[in-house]
Amino acid sequence: MKFPYYYRIKQFLNHYLGGLYKRADEHHIFLLGGSLAFSLFVCTIPLVLVIFFVLGIILEESYVRQQIVFFIDRIIPYSEYASFIKRIIFSRVSEIIAYKTLAGYVGVLGLLIAASGLFSTMRTALNTIFKGKGKKPSFAEKFKDFGIILLVLAFFLISTAILPTLEIIKDSAYKIEFLSFFRLSAVQKSLFSILAFLIIFLLFFALYYFLPHEKLxxxxxxxxxFWGAILWEIAKQAFGYYITNLSSLGRIYGAYALIIVVAFWIYYSSLVxxxxxxxxxxxxxxxxxxxITGKSQP
Structure with missing residues (x-):
């Protein structure tokens, strides 16, 4: 007696789970993840300077502080370590805003150099995975990298506009009756979770679709x-649970625990x-x- 659905499910699992296991070894995915994570680290400092420059021009210092809180909470979703980095940054916010023009010039130049390396690393990794043929770097490729940098920054600026708007709606929900639906904390959390998921999804889509030489x-x-965003959310929740309930990093590394947490999180994000x-x-x-065969469905 044949069980066609059983064989289809088995074939499906063998293809994806078995394929992932095999490709992880063939493509040296952990090594690629380490290279990508290092490039992300290099981009962090100039990106922060550019963000301060942009926010310092269009926003008041108090609002800049609010956006820093949101930005750090998004990147480091673990309150103990997020609070530590906030204290460090807030102690220098006034100085950075006062010299925002110089910070902006240095940040933009540094970001162009660092991001070029980051996207070259991403492109190399994606070309390996998508089996694309490598091409010699050209001015067009560098210009394309710059466009992707602007795209990433655009996602950040969109998030700084949309999320404060949601905060206004949330605060107004207790004053305007027809917005009472937003008074539920579960709904508010769901909205922010969905928005964060969509931002990650769109960012991943842009990188997967536009960056590699092999057109996907x-x-x-x-x-x-979709699966990258799903795995990113799962990794965030699992890692957050580990840090909150199981980890003894704070006792071992003290104040340097933040660096360990951020390093692991960036590496996990790169693998995802x-x-x-x-x-x-x-x-x-x-x-x-x-x-080719016409025998099955994906």
């Missing part, structure tokens, strides 16, 4: 971005980004095989 189909890029790309490539290969 939009559907495969969407699959990659690469795993999402692997899933998209496996999906593309499965679709191609199906189009």
């Amino acid at each position: 189909s939009k559907r495969a890029a969407i699959i990659s971005a 980004f690469l795993l999402g790309a692997e899933i998209g490539q496996l999906y593309s290969e499965r679709i191609r095989d199906i189009s």
Whole structure:
């Protein structure tokens, strides 16, 4: 007696789970993740300077502080370590805003140099995963990298506009009756979670679709971005649980625990980004095989 659904499920799991296990070894995904994480670290300082420059021009210092709180809470979703870095940054906010023009020039120049290395690393990793042929760097590629940098910054600026708007709606919900729906804390948390997920999804999609030399189909890029965002959220929750309940980093490393936490989180995020790309490539290969054999569904 045959069980077609059993074999389909088995084939599906073998293709994706087995494929991920095999590709992780073939593509040296942990090594690629380490390279990507290091490049992200290098970009951090000039990016912070640019953010201070932009916010210092268009916003008051008090509002800049609010956005710093949001930005840090998004990157470091663990209150103990987030509070530590906030204290360090807030002690220098006034000085940075006072010299925001110089900080902006230095930040933009540093970001262009650092981001060029970051996106070259990303492109190399994605070309390996998507089996794209490497090309010699050109002015067009550098210009493309700059466009992606602007795209990433645009996502940040959008988030600084949308999330304060949601805060206004939340505060107004207790004064305006037809906004009473937003008084529920569960709804508020869901809105912020959905918004954060969408931002990560769109950012991953843009990187998967535009960055590699090998053109990925939009559907495969969407699959990659969706699973990348899902895995990123799972990693965030799991790592947050570990830090909150199981970790003794604070007792071992003291104030330097923040650096350890951020390092692990950036490395995890890099691995998640690469795993999402692997899933998209496996999906593309499965679709191609199906189009040839016509025997199964993805």
